[in-house]
Amino acid sequence: MRDDLDQQFAGFGAELPPVAWASPTEIRRRGDRRRLVRTAATGAAAVLLVVTGVSTAMALGGGSAEPQPGASPQVSASAGVSDIPSTALLTPADIGAGVELMPGEVDDPRYDSVARCQSEGMWDGTPKAPVAGYAVRRTAAYRLDPARQTAEYTQWVGGYASAELAAQQLAHDRAGFEHCALLDMGGGFTHSFTISETGFAGDESLLVTFVVKMPDKPDRTFLYATFRVGAVYAVIHNREGTSPAEVRQLAVRAAERICATMAVC
Amino acid sequence: MSPPSFDEFYLSSRQRVLRYVYAVNGDLQDAQDVLQEAYARAWQHWGRIGDYGDPEAWVRTVAYRIAVSRWRRTKSALTAHRRHGAEPAAPAPDENTVALVTALRGIPEDQRRAIVLHHLAGRSVAEIAAETGVAEGTVKARLSRGRQALAPLLRTETTGRRHA
Numbered sequence: 551m552r553d554d555l556d557q558q559f560a561g562f563g564a565e566l567p568p569v570a571w572a573s574p575t576e577i578r579r580r581g582d583r584r585r586l587v588r589t590a591a592t593g594a595a596a597v598l599l600v601v602t603g604v605s606t607a608m609a610l611g612g613g614s615a616e617p618q619p620g621a622s623p624q625v626s627a628s629a630g631v632s633d634i635p636s637t638a639l640l641t642p643a644d645i646g647a648g649v650e651l652m653p654g655e656v657d658d659p660r661y662d663s664v665a666r667c668q669s670e671g672m673w674d675g676t677p678k679a680p681v682a683g684y685a686v687r688r689t690a691a692y693r694l695d696p697a698r699q700t701a702e703y704t705q706w707v708g709g710y711a712s713a714e715l716a717a718q719q720l721a722h723d724r725a726g727f728e729h730c731a732l733l734d735m736g737g738g739f740t741h742s743f744t745i746s747e748t749g750f751a752g753d754e755s756l757l758v759t760f761v762v763k764m765p766d767k768p769d770r771t772f773l774y775a776t777f778r779v780g781a782v783y784a785v786i787h788n789r790e791g792t793s794p795a796e797v798r799q800l801a802v803r804a805a806e807r808i809c810a811t812m813a814v815c
Numbered sequence: 816m817s818p819p820s821f822d823e824f825y826l827s828s829r830q831r832v833l834r835y836v837y838a839v840n841g842d843l844q845d846a847q848d849v850l851q852e853a854y855a856r857a858w859q860h861w862g863r864i865g866d867y868g869d870p871e872a873w874v875r876t877v878a879y880r881i882a883v884s885r886w887r888r889t890k891s892a893l894t895a896h897r898r899h900g901a902e903p904a905a906p907a908p909d910e911n912t913v914a915l916v917t918a919l920r921g922i923p924e925d926q927r928r929a930i931v932l933h934h935l936a937g938r939s940v941a942e943i944a945a946e947t948g949v950a951e952g953t954v955k956a957r958l959s960r961g962r963q964a965l966a967p968l969l970r971t972e973t974t975g976r977r978h979a
Contacts, residue, residue: 555930555934555962555965556934558911558915558934558969559915559934559935562834562838562911562912562915562935570847571829572851574821574822574825574826577825577851577854577855577858578821578822578855578858580851580852580855580858581854581855581856581857581858581859581861582858582859656862657859657860657862657863666948669948691862698820700820700821700861700862700865701862704862735868735945738941739868739869739945762868764868770868
């Protein structure tokens with residue numbers, strides 16, 4: 551049956567009618583629209599939460615004034631972070647000569663192999679990530695090669711309602727790297743995480759080495775730096791070939807920028 | 816070694832993935848729509864996907880999920896539409912392809928996916944297990960049952976068409 555089926559499939563679709571393919575530009579535009587819609591939806595949800603919170607506070611306090619239009623989400627200073635200014639993020643020059651900023655948002659840090667390891671029962675996800683998640687975030691993507699369409703460096707910065715919540719997030723991520731240190735992805739692919747260094751930036755930090763092993767191809771190695779400064783948690787992904795010393799230096803610079811521009815240190 | 820750009824990846828893989836989606840969902844027009852959505856999602860996450868080994872498997876998986884979701888949502892409406900004699904929007908593929916697609920639609924979804932990944936996309940049992948998130952033994956069982964289920968359908972389809 552195997553041979554019969556292989557034979558049946560050999561010519562499968564060889565004579566498919568002409569297909570009117572969308573151009574790569576159109577596909578990318580469609581993807582960008584999805585990203586914008588998702589970002590707008592997230593923003594709308596955040597605004598809704600803030601308005602709900604304000605209304606509840608007003609009701610409890612007996613106030614009657616409407617919330618001011620355009621008022622930005624406020625978390626009390628003692629509670630954590632309510633805004634991340636763009637100056638809190640690395641500039642292209644911080645990373646190196648010839649580096650430029652790219653348009654668009656960077657996705658929230660998510661490690662597919664960690665998620666898979668969790669779904670396969672290798673890790674129960676403890677300590678848990680904070681249920682409330684971050685209150686605000688700001689991201690930046692950078693590239694060295696202007697012809698590239700994908701970022702070579704990214705920085706993700708999340709502001710939490712308290713330093714404890716940010717620490718909880720970092721502890722969760724750290725446990726994920728530790729419990730899912732080596733994952734067989736099948737087909738000869740493996741993903742591995744190693745926490746190579748700690749304590750080099752901010753209040754606490756991790757330098758994570760992520761290695762993808764592929765059959766018949768050279769290994770690929772990426773370095774991540776994750777660190778916390780007060781109620782701010784940040785993740786920097788680096789282009790392949792970046793040395794640990796460079797990654798540490800970038801993380802230190804990024805932590806300094808956060809300290810210099812936000813009241814979290 | 817640098818990863819392919821999104822445009823290169825899209826242009827070089829789309830025809831292969833189209834055949835896969837078409838084999839799974841049996842509707843060429845719908846397969847095209849599904850695929851464009853899957854590639855748009857790939858572009859959204861390209862910073863991560865582009866660097867990780869097998870972006871084509873990622874697109875296949877996403878396309879499959881979209882196809883299944885659409886198929887379940889529109890199944891009854893589509894059935895009613897076809898019952899009333901509506902013509903497919905796209906021209907039909909060649910006779911053998913149509914026969915195979917028709918037979919594939921006669922077997923369960925999981926078996927169909929395993930059969931198509933193995934025989935059309937050329938994936939090993941281990942790779943199918945990784946891509947579909949099940950154990951290798953489950954993949955072997957689906958392939959075996961799928962082949963058994965397909966055998967009579969293919970004979971019927973082929974015989975029917977040859978003698979039509």
